Amino acid sequence: MTEKVWLQHYPDYIPGTLNYEEMPLQHFLTDAAKLTPNKTAIHFMGKDISYTEVYSDALKFANYLQKLGVQKGDRVAIMLPNSPQAVIGYFGVLYAGGVVVMTNPLYTEREIEYQINDSGAKIILTLDLLYPRIMKVFKQTTLENVIVTSVKDFLPFPKNILYPFVQKRENGFKVEVSHSGVNHLFVEILKTSPTKPIELDFNCEEDVALLQYTGGTTGFPKGVMLTHKNLVANVRMCEVWLTDSRGDDESILGVLPFFHVYGMTTVLLLSILKNAKMILLPKFDSETVLKTIEKQKPTLFPGAPTIYIGLINNPNITKYDLSSIKACISGSASLPAEVQEKFEELTGGKLVEGYGLTESSPVTHANLVYEDIRRKNSIGIPWPDTDSRIFADGTTEQVPNGEIGEIAVKGPQVMKGYWNRPEDTEMTLKDGWLLTGDLGYMDDEGFFYVVDRKKDVIIAGGFNIYPREVEEVLYEHTDIVECVVVGVPDPYRGETVKAFIVLKEGSTITEGELNTFSRKSLASYKVPRIYEFRNELPKTAVGKILRRTLIDEEKEKQQQV
Known part of the structure; x- marks a missing residue:
């Protein structure tokens, strides 16, 4: 059972172990x-930005951060689409030697305050x-400076001129910030800051690059170090897994x-590693995505099940040419087999399910993209060195094959631990x-299969019921767009x-x-006893259905009764 039996399925172009740069x-x-x-x-809403421009602008920003006092190991928050x-x-x-703290732009004031103080971030972009x-x-946080940018800062002419008027019409207000005091304008930084390279020594195995907060579905969000x-290891694994592309x-x-670790690794980092063009969209809109695919012709399209579901249910999808797409890895939630088959039929590309979590940078398993080895409802096999x-x-006792237990992973992509939470680290590692x-x-x-979160198992009349199994059956019905199953x-x-x-x-x-x-x-004991029809389901920013939100709603109803 301890053998890596999955290696037998690796094609010749995927080695079982990789060499990782110490950089x-x-x-x-x-x-x-x-x-x-x-x-x-980068291609962004009609504007192309070269690698030289991204590199020089990043150096300008780094030099300005150091001017503001950022030293090696200091946390800097980024709250952007x-x-x-x-x-x-x-x-x-x-x-600049700092640690990135990716922050969800949808956060409320309470959530912002918590994450900034927990991370100790001094600056936010x-x-x-x-x-x-x-x-x-x-004033209630550790913040000392705020760096402000606008969508228009990187829009092409004439969109950059028209944007402020559109912004005011759509949002009802326009924000004016001056470059003074604790406020700093991103465009002014790029105009005045030098492009001097910064030399710093790094211990890549110990030095934290990213403080990524978990979703907090089981309590307060924890900062994953x-x-x-x-991150170098996981993006290298990702590159190899997609070699044929x-x-x-x-x-x-x-x-x-990008404020979700899956998007950050499979889009932001993978693009830079592969010297690829990243085509950025600030939010998901199925019509915009379809138009962008036809016009920009992306070859890779990492996503979440709700994104693919949204596309295949767009009535205009057959009007667009989606043939450029060669490979998609779906993550963040289980991928219904019917969605996979329909999307592949419409695009001609490959869509496979992967698996991971914030604590593993995030990917640990995936199905093979270009090989015709499929196991229905499987998350695939472990990645190289995993x-x-x-x-x-x-x-930590292994169970026999086919028996349900807790999935455990080990590899160079596994986190250092939780930020300032040694007890939680000890329980998880x-x-x-x-x-x-x-x-x-x-x-x-x-091949590995996820049955459910430990905390999501429904125990009805002494029977263990795994929501994912019930959801897979429901998704087979052609009238269902989305579904989620909970215990009440x-x-x-x-x-x-x-x-x-x-x-x-x-x-x-x-x-x-x-x-x-x-x-x-x-x-019969697994069949839903109650159905509730909704126009939409609550989701995270990355499109993961918030099962816990629905459970909490049900508890609140019970308390009111």
Whole structure:
């Protein structure tokens, strides 16, 4: 059981072990700017920005950060949508020796205050539209300076002239910030700051490059310490896994937000490593994505299931040429087999499911992209240099193949630990193994399957029910666009199964019909007893359905009753 039996499935172009450069993460950009100085690094809403420009702007930003007092190891927050400023800011912080703290632009004032204080960030780079929100909590945080940018700063003419008027019309207000005091304008920094290279010594195995906060679904968000080596290793693994997609015209569609670790690794870092063009979209809109694919012709398209679901349910999808897409790895949630098949049929590209978590930079498993080796509902096999086992609950004892236990992983991409939380680190890292909190099993051929989060298992009448299994069956119904299954309190069974459903427009399907459909594939105790139809489901910024939010809503209803 301890053998890496999955290696038998590796094609010749994927080695079982890799060599990783002992270099800080930002050297990827340095090397790319030297190798392909004039190549487009970023395409953003009609504007192309070369690798030389990104590199020089990142150095300008780094020098300004040092002028503001940033020293090696200091935390700098970045609170931006996908944009050139997010890329420049990210590498600028690293060049200055700082630690990047990616912050969700959708955060409330309370969430901003918590994350800034927990990380101890001194400086934040943010959008003008978000500036008022930050200033409301500025004095209650560790912040000393705020660097402000606007979407228009990197728009081509005449969009940059028209943007302020559009902004005021859509948001009802326009933010004006002056370059003085604790406020600093990004455009002024790039005009006046030098492009002097900064020489610093790094211990890549120990020095933290990124403080990435977990979603906080099990309590307060925790800062995950990802070192330079963690991130270099994971993006190298990613490059090798997608080897067959190499080419001079490589381009990656960046819809996944960079403030989510999955988007940061598979779009931001992979693009720079591969000297590819990243095509950035600040938010997901299915029509905009389809138009962008047809016009810009990206070859790689990392995403989340809700993104692909949104596209295949767009009534205009067949009007667009999507044939440029060669490979997509789906992460952040389980990928329904029907979604995978439909998307591949529409694009001609490959869509496979992967698996990972913030604590592993994030990817640990994925299905092979270009090989016709498929296992339905599997998250695939471990990546190079990654070991994975199934442990008995609460132990590090391996269970037999096919038996359900906790998925554990080990590899160079596994975090250093949680920021200022030694007890949590000790509970999660055991003898070098990262305990994921996910339940699953491995088959005899080395393919892994996620059954569910340990905390999401529904126990009804003494039976363990795994929501993902029920969701997979529901997704097979052609009228269902999205669904999520949760356990709700039941006086007789302890818990019972409730399904939240989003139907296709115009569907008239009833609870009774869904019940009959589900019973064809599920044991009676697994079939949902309650259905709730909604227009949409609550999601994270990366498109992951917030099961915990729905559970909390149900608890609140029970308390009111």
